[in-house]
Amino acid sequence: MLFNSVDFLVFFPIVVLLYYCIPNRFRYIWLLVCSYYFYMCWNVEYALLLLGSTIITYFSGMLIEKFAKSAKENGKAHKKGAAKAVVVVSFVLNLGILFFFKYFDFFTENLEKALSIVNIQVQMPQLSLLLPVGISFYIFQALGYTMDVYRGDIKAEKNFLKYAVFVSFFPQLVAGPIERSKNLLKQFSEEHKFDLKRVQDSLLLMAWGYFCKMVIADRIAIFVDAVYSDYVTYGGWYIAVATVLFAFQIYCDFAGYSTIAMGAAGVMGFRLMENFEGPYCAVSVPDFWKRWHISLTSWFRDYLYIPLGGNRKGKFRKYLNKIIVFLVSGFWHGAQWSYVIWGGLNGLFIVLSEIFAPSRRWLKEKLGWKENAASNKVLQAITTFLLVDFTWIFFRAPGTKDALQMIQSMLTVKNFGIFFDSSLYRLGLDRRNFYVMILSIILLLVVDICHNKGIRIRKWLESQNLWFRWLVYILLIESVLIFGIWGVGYDKAAFIYFQF
Amino acid sequence: MKNTKVKAIIKSIISVVCFLVLLAVCTYYVDRTLKDKGNYLKYKEFYEEEEPFDVLFFGSSRMLNGVYPMELWDDFGLTTFNMAQHSEGTLVSYWQMKNAFHYNKPKVAVVDLTLLQDDKIMEHQEQERGYLHKALDHMPLSKIKYDALKDVTEGIDIGEYLFPLAMYHNRWNDLEEIDVYLELPQRKGAEARVGITKMYEAEWEGRTVATSINTEMYRLDAMVELCEEEDVQLIFTLMPATGMSELEAMGEIYNYLELYAQEHNIPFLNFEKDKGVVNYTTDFYDNSHLNPNGAKKVTYAIGEFLMDNYEFAPKSAKTQAAWNQAWSDNLGAKLGEMILHDDHENLNYYLLLVNDNTFCFDIKMPDVSYIEAFGAEDMFAELKLTKEDIIFDSTEDAVVVTVYDEETGAYFHSAKFIPKK
Numbered sequence: 001m002l003f004n005s006v007d008f009l010v011f012f013p014i015v016v017l018l019y020y021c022i023p024n025r026f027r028y029i030w031l032l033v034c035s036y037y038f039y040m041c042w043n044v045e046y047a048l049l050l051l052g053s054t055i056i057t058y059f060s061g062m063l064i065e066k067f068a069k070s071a072k073e074n075g076k077a078h079k080k081g082a083a084k085a086v087v088v089v090s091f092v093l094n095l096g097i098l099f100f101f102k103y104f105d106f107f108t109e110n111l112e113k114a115l116s117i118v119n120i121q122v123q124m125p126q127l128s129l130l131l132p133v134g135i136s137f138y139i140f141q142a143l144g145y146t147m148d149v150y151r152g153d154i155k156a157e158k159n160f161l162k163y164a165v166f167v168s169f170f171p172q173l174v175a176g177p178i179e180r181s182k183n184l185l186k187q188f189s190e191e192h193k194f195d196l197k198r199v200q201d202s203l204l205l206m207a208w209g210y211f212c213k214m215v216i217a218d219r220i221a222i223f224v225d226a227v228y229s230d231y232v233t234y235g236g237w238y239i240a241v242a243t244v245l246f247a248f249q250i251y252c253d254f255a256g257y258s259t260i261a262m263g264a265a266g267v268m269g270f271r272l273m274e275n276f277e278g279p280y281c282a283v284s285v286p287d288f289w290k291r292w293h294i295s296l297t298s299w300f301r302d303y304l305y306i307p308l309g310g311n312r313k314g315k316f317r318k319y320l321n322k323i324i325v326f327l328v329s330g331f332w333h334g335a336q337w338s339y340v341i342w343g344g345l346n347g348l349f350i351v352l353s354e355i356f357a358p359s360r361r362w363l364k365e366k367l368g369w370k371e372n373a374a375s376n377k378v379l380q381a382i383t384t385f386l387l388v389d390f391t392w393i394f395f396r397a398p399g400t401k402d403a404l405q406m407i408q409s410m411l412t413v414k415n416f417g418i419f420f421d422s423s424l425y426r427l428g429l430d431r432r433n434f435y436v437m438i439l440s441i442i443l444l445l446v447v448d449i450c451h452n453k454g455i456r457i458r459k460w461l462e463s464q465n466l467w468f469r470w471l472v473y474i475l476l477i478e479s480v481l482i483f484g485i486w487g488v489g490y491d492k493a494a495f496i497y498f499q500f
Numbered sequence: 501m502k503n504t505k506v507k508a509i510i511k512s513i514i515s516v517v518c519f520l521v522l523l524a525v526c527t528y529y530v531d532r533t534l535k536d537k538g539n540y541l542k543y544k545e546f547y548e549e550e551e552p553f554d555v556l557f558f559g560s561s562r563m564l565n566g567v568y569p570m571e572l573w574d575d576f577g578l579t580t581f582n583m584a585q586h587s588e589g590t591l592v593s594y595w596q597m598k599n600a601f602h603y604n605k606p607k608v609a610v611v612d613l614t615l616l617q618d619d620k621i622m623e624h625q626e627q628e629r630g631y632l633h634k635a636l637d638h639m640p641l642s643k644i645k646y647d648a649l650k651d652v653t654e655g656i657d658i659g660e661y662l663f664p665l666a667m668y669h670n671r672w673n674d675l676e677e678i679d680v681y682l683e684l685p686q687r688k689g690a691e692a693r694v695g696i697t698k699m700y701e702a703e704w705e706g707r708t709v710a711t712s713i714n715t716e717m718y719r720l721d722a723m724v725e726l727c728e729e730e731d732v733q734l735i736f737t738l739m740p741a742t743g744m745s746e747l748e749a750m751g752e753i754y755n756y757l758e759l760y761a762q763e764h765n766i767p768f769l770n771f772e773k774d775k776g777v778v779n780y781t782t783d784f785y786d787n788s789h790l791n792p793n794g795a796k797k798v799t800y801a802i803g804e805f806l807m808d809n810y811e812f813a814p815k816s817a818k819t820q821a822a823w824n825q826a827w828s829d830n831l832g833a834k835l836g837e838m839i840l841h842d843d844h845e846n847l848n849y850y851l852l853l854v855n856d857n858t859f860c861f862d863i864k865m866p867d868v869s870y871i872e873a874f875g876a877e878d879m880f881a882e883l884k885l886t887k888e889d890i891i892f893d894s895t896e897d898a899v900v901v902t903v904y905d906e907e908t909g910a911y912f913h914s915a916k917f918i919p920k921k
Contacts, residue, residue: 006659196512432673470519474526482530487666 001041003260004214004486011038012264015170019268020194028165028188031268038170039133046132049101053094054167057142060090061149061156061163068152083150090146094139101129102136106335134174136332140299142167145181147303154181162188171264175257177275177295184270192269201458202266207476208447209259214484216440217252220245222428222485223437228396231406234427236413239393239406241424246396247389248441251279254293278448283380285349288388296332300325319354323347333395338403342394349387436483527665533679534671535664536634542689543638546581549604551819554812555580556600558593559612561691562739565789566612568799569688570830573823574858576803578812580606582689587631589615590719595648597723599639601730608733608810610769610802611723613757614741614788637664686829692792693785694841694849698878700780724764733810736761737769739798740778741788769805777801782852782882792837793852793882831858835913838903842915847874847899850915855883860906864891865899873919874899 001007015034022030040047067083099107108124115122145166148154157163166185172178227234227242234242258275265272275295282288289297305325311318323344330343363369370376397403418424425431450457461469532540555578557567563584572578581604583596593611600606632652639645641662649658660666671679727734738754754772761768771777778784783794790798806812815823834853841849854861865871868887871880902914 196515430673470522473519474523477523478526478530481527481665482534482669482672484669487660487669 001038003257003264004210007041016267024191027192028162031169031188032161032165035165035168035170035173039168039173042133043130046130049097049132049135050138050168051164053097053139053142054164056093057090057146057167058157058160058163060086060146062158064146064149065156068150087146087150091143094143098135098139100127101132103331103335104129137176137178138167138173140296140332141178144178144299144303145185148181154185157181157185169265169270171261171270172258172272175254175261176293177258177261177273178299179272179295183273187270190269195269197462198269199267201462202263204263204458204461204473204476205266206260206263207473207480209256209261209263210480210484211256211440211476212252212259212444213256214480214486216437216444217249217256218485219429219433219437219440219483220249220252223424223434224249224396226427228398228406231402231409235406235409236415237410237418238415238423238427239410241418243389243393243396243406243410245437246392247280247385248444250392250395251276252444278452280385280445281381281448281452282384282388283377284384285346285353285387288384289346289350296329300329304328319351322350326350336399338394338397338400341400341403342391345391345394346388349391440483531665533675534668535637535679536668536671537678539634539638542687545686545688546583546600547603547638547640549579549581551579551816553581553604553606554578555608555610555806556597556604556606557582557584557610557612557689558588558597558600559584559737559739560588560615561586561789562614562741563610563612563737564689564691565693565785565791566739566795566798567610567802568690568692568792568795570686570690570827571796571799572803572806573688574827575800576807577815578803578806579815579819579823580688582687584612584689585631585635587615587628588635590723592632592635592648592652594719594723594726595639595644595652596635598726599642599644599648601726601732602642602644603640605730606732607812608735608806609727610735610737612737612739613720613754614739616753616757633661633664633667636661637667686826686833688826690795692795692837693789694837694852695785695791696782696848696852696879697784697786698781699784699787720760724766735767735769735805737802738772740771740783740790740794767805767809769802771798771801779878779882781878791852793855796856834858838913838915842913844898844916844918845920847876847901847917848879850901850917851876851879851883854901854903858906859903859912860909861901861903862891863889863899863901864893864896866894866896867892870899870919874917 001011011034015030019027019030036047036050039050063086064083067086068080071080071083105126105128108126112122112124145154145163149156157166163185165188166179166181169179169184224242224246227238228246231239255276258272262272262274273295275293277291277294279288279291282291305321308321308324309317310321324347326343326347327340328343330339330341330346333339333343364371393406394400394403397406422431425434429437447457461472555572557563557569557580561584564582564586567580567582567584569578569580569582572580583600585592585596588596590611590613597609597611636645636648636652639648645662649661653661724734726732736757738757754770758768758770760766778790778794778797783790783797785791834856838850838853841853843849863885868890871877898916898918900914900916903912904910905912
């Protein structure tokens with residue numbers, strides 16, 4: 001069930017209405033039923049995987065706590081080892097499921113190629129399995145819980161149903177944010193009273209998410225898909241324009257989902273973590289990664305980068321760890337080398353940024369460069385955007401070879417004239433649709449810049465008179481209805497991050 | 501304390517309700533503005549009629565382009581409405597009829613059977629899906645609409661029809677002034693296509709009667725049953741649409757329908773069989789639709805039949821005034837059509853519009869060769885214009901047609917046609 005489907009618009013109010021009618025102590029059971037129903041709308045059988053991962057991590061948590069307690073009370077070192085072994089088993093089983101469904105074909109295909117280099121011809125099996133929606137998200141969330149229990153950051157949840165709803169909570173089940181047990185799990189035991197102000201605020205958040213997804217992302221997708229699916233015909237500046245637009249498409253698509261998720265959870269009184277904080281206002285690539293897909297980046301930081309040694313083992317290891325984290329992050333996004341290259345490039349930019357930081361500082365001092373000047377911030381933001389956007393080519397292109405050909409086309413094809421005739425309006429978006437797209441991107445940037453400056457628009461709106469607040473709410477809803485890409489003639493565009 | 505809490509709850513509920521009402525009102529206006537106006541305004545005219553119609557017409561675009569209710573008002577004083585819709589088969593016609601009777605039950609219902617088909621969405625392409633929207637979107641939300649949708653779409657994509665904004669919200673890109681200032685077309689549902697296609701008369705005689713019953717016949721049974729229940733007199737028609745492939749293929753079925761109509765004691769006006777009503781050289785827009793010249797003839801023939809066979813209640817002064825007003829507005833529409841075809845090139849199209857019992861006209865030209873120059877021989881024959889009726893003026897370099905009001909003789913419009921060299 002997609003957030004931008006009629007089904008969800010029927011499902012969600014029913015869930016919320018009954019949620020507030022049910023006594024507090026039973027609400028988590030209702031949410032569990034709804035979450036599994038939500039998931040099973042895609043594929044009934046794959047709900048078993050969700051259940052499987054839940055069972056594994058639930059019992060892992062119980063065992064880890066038991067062994068850890070025993071080790072602490074009796075000082076038995078082997079018990080601590082046992083706890084560690086349970087963590088390993090939990091990781092192996094969960095990552096095994098992920099590997100089987102997401103990476104098996106990729107692995108066998110590459111193994112075949114590798115062996116053929118040394119003249120060994122082997123026919124490896126291809127499973128061609130349908131990727132379970134959101135598998136990377138819920139498995140990471142469940143594994144995060146295992147680690148948190150192991151580290152003693154939280155106590156293992158005894159109530160299986162409560163734990164199951166933590167793993168499967170429908171607003172963020174299929175595309176995040178990847179929640180932390182420390183933040184979310186305890187909220188299923190809290191009492192959430194109906195609070196009109198909070199509900200209003202959350203619904204506004206949802207409306208903004210829908211705007212980002214349906215008005216901006218899905219509109220941009222029409223243009224980007226046209227160029228990327230035929231980049232031989234639409235080379236040079238077409239690719240450049242499409243790539244810049246793709247940066248906003250993927251942002252609005254993914255942030256749109258996260259915002260709807262936060263809003264949907266908020267309506268029921270749950271607080272999900274922020275997943276995006278104005279990423280294109282970032283002044284460096286490391287800064288970008290503090291603002292982009294925060295739940296995943298912080299997951300990798302806590303559960304991979306730090307266990308790898310983080311920055312505690314010297315500069316070289318620090319840089320290496322960062323590169324590893326980003327390569328894995330790329331691989332997490334998809335079983336394709338282009339994702340790995342995308343991750344690797346981002347890791348490389350971060351490492352280079354850190355290596356050259358002292359020389360940059362030195363040069364700026366010598367030149368009398370004003371670090372805090374607005375012009376500097378704008379320049380840094382543009383540079384960062386261009387670097388990040390360059391890596392998006394690998395993310396969006398069908399494969400690595402295509403990405404390289406597209407880069408070559410951008411550097412060689414001379415067709416700057418497309419900006420002066422109506423060529424750009426012939427790729428699925430006519431002139432007016434193109435203007436709507438540009439205006440909505442400007443609106444998005446204004447919102448992000450305000451956010452960056454510490455101006456919370458929702459808070460500001462709260463302080464306004466009723467007529468103005470309602471005007472904004474209604475304008476937002478009606479603009480989604482009018483300008484949104486939905487209805488007949490359009491397939492309900494799935495969120496890009498569902499495939500991960 | 502408790503009192504304050506109750507007050508807060510009541511305040512919250514009022515606030516939510518007010519907001520939802522405001523949102524619904526805004527969405528209603530957005531929906532109204534974005535709707536396909538041609539279709540929306542057509543049926544708006546139907547729903548706004550206060551008194552029962554004398555006759556309602558149902559069927560496909562053959563009927564839509566074949567009967568002009570305003571002419572029936574002018575010639576016979578009948579209040580009628582053309583409910584027909586493009587590509588509408590018997591299945592949708594049945595539901596149109598059921599819905600229409602719910603809001604305005606006429607004395608007579610005329611159903612054209614030219615397009616005897618089952619229009620289930622499953623078998624249709626995108627274009628037909630659009631036609632289904634045209635036929636069904638106007639129905640107010642009701643059990644009838646829901647049943648119709650369930651039947652026609654077989655439950656697939658029912659939401660798209662219940663909430664048609666899904667279909668046309670993209671029209672923000674094509675909005676025109678008419679989308680904001682809604683002006684009723686005053687055609688009482690009919691459509692007029694101006695153009696001429698020379699046709700041939702297909703042989704009717706000698707066709708055999710179909711032995712097997714068409715799968716859609718049960719829809720006709722349902723229509724017959726509905727009209728009996730509602731005490732509405734039913735008439736079947738077959739519009740002139742010679743040369744069309746359906747006729748070639750379905751001639752046998754149409755013969756069967758005649759027998760069916762006889763069996764159920766339903767009059768069957770078969771304009772395809774009864775030649776002589778339309779002129780095959782001048783009265784067709786294309787091979788399946790009549791142009792205004794042909795439509796007026798068929799309309800008149802139906803009007804005569806209705807007046808000869810049924811008794812219609814006298815109209816209230818209010819209805820008469822409203823229809824007379826509609827008639828004057830319709831004259832305005834006719835002038836609009838003339839201006840639209842006042843292109844100095846197509847004399848035939850202009851004469852097509854001028855051939856109307858509301859008008860009289862004179863025609864000037866330098867010499868008779870101008871008729872040939874415009875390829876207007878057939879049209880002149882149709883208008884029964886002889887040399888004596890033409891004013892030959894050697895000072896003119898074109899054909900000049902001046903149109904007057906038949907009753908008052910007042911000037912209406914004139915156009916000049918210069919032949920291409």
